Amino acid sequence: EIVLTQSPGTLSLSPGERATLSCRASQSVSSSYLAWYQQKPGQTPRLLIYGVSNRATGIPDRFSGSGSGTDFTLTISRLEPEDFAMYYCQQYDNSRAFGQGTKVEI
Amino acid sequence: QVQLQQSGPGLVKPSQTLSLTCAISGDSVSSNGAAWNWIRQSPSRGLEWLGRTYYRSRWYNDYAVSVKSRITIKPDTSKNQFSLQLNSVTPEDTALYYCAREPNYYAAFDIWGQGTMVTVSS
Numbered sequence: 001e002i003v004l005t006q007s008p009g010t011l012s013l014s015p016g017e018r019a020t021l022s023c024r025a026s027q028s029v030s031s032s033y034l035a036w037y038q039q040k041p042g043q044t045p046r047l048l049i050y051g052v053s054n055r056a057t058g059i060p061d062r063f064s065g066s067g068s069g070t071d072f073t074l075t076i077s078r079l080e081p082e083d084f085a086m087y088y089c090q091q092y093d094n095s096r097a098f099g100q101g102t103k104v105e106i
Numbered sequence: 107q108v109q110l111q112q113s114g115p116g117l118v119k120p121s122q123t124l125s126l127t128c129a130i131s132g133d134s135v136s137s138n139g140a141a142w143n144w145i146r147q148s149p150s151r152g153l154e155w156l157g158r159t160y161y162r163s164r165w166y167n168d169y170a171v172s173v174k175s176r177i178t179i180k181p182d183t184s185k186n187q188f189s190l191q192l193n194s195v196t197p198e199d200t201a202l203y204y205c206a207r208e209p210n211y212y213a214a215f216d217i218w219g220q221g222t223m224v225t226v227s228s
Contacts (some may be wrong), residue, residue, distance in 0.1 A: 001171065035215075044218040045204075047212065047215060050212045050214040057216075090153075095168070101152065
């Protein structure tokens, strides 16, 4: 099973700054089967990015995904107040598994 | 608008069976274009995918290795819903359980149920 490791555990930033979140896989994720989710306290996860770099319906273009093989990145170009939340990567190449999450805090 | 509505008990005794149901509106459990999943979340294990059921001319199931010996996910086409059964539960199965849709065009989880907190305790 592919294990995903996210870093950093916590990212402390201010509104307007750029956020760069990392997701590293224990083995290559083929066919670009990598997604990103946002979760706020008391809410269900929300799909942001699928297929490494494709934004889901309704997701603002300040969110972008990139990467290949074992290294993937979620970038939030300019943080809005509503972007402070937990972020998870997920692979769906070999079974399905989530990373442990990165908290983006003010 | 697709919605998933979960139901089931919030308290289960150790060694018994955890049973949850996810009712689908706005889509079909028999759709060739989606799979129907169960996922759980706990502080100790984070987000953990449990398994899925889907129809592609016949029914298929995939299960996580960690629960494969104890889990059953079944569709109910008459009620347009699917269910989770997890046998022989222990306190480690205490978690917030979600159902989720996985459409082919995303191959990721785009619609989630509201979540059911299940506690395993005597």
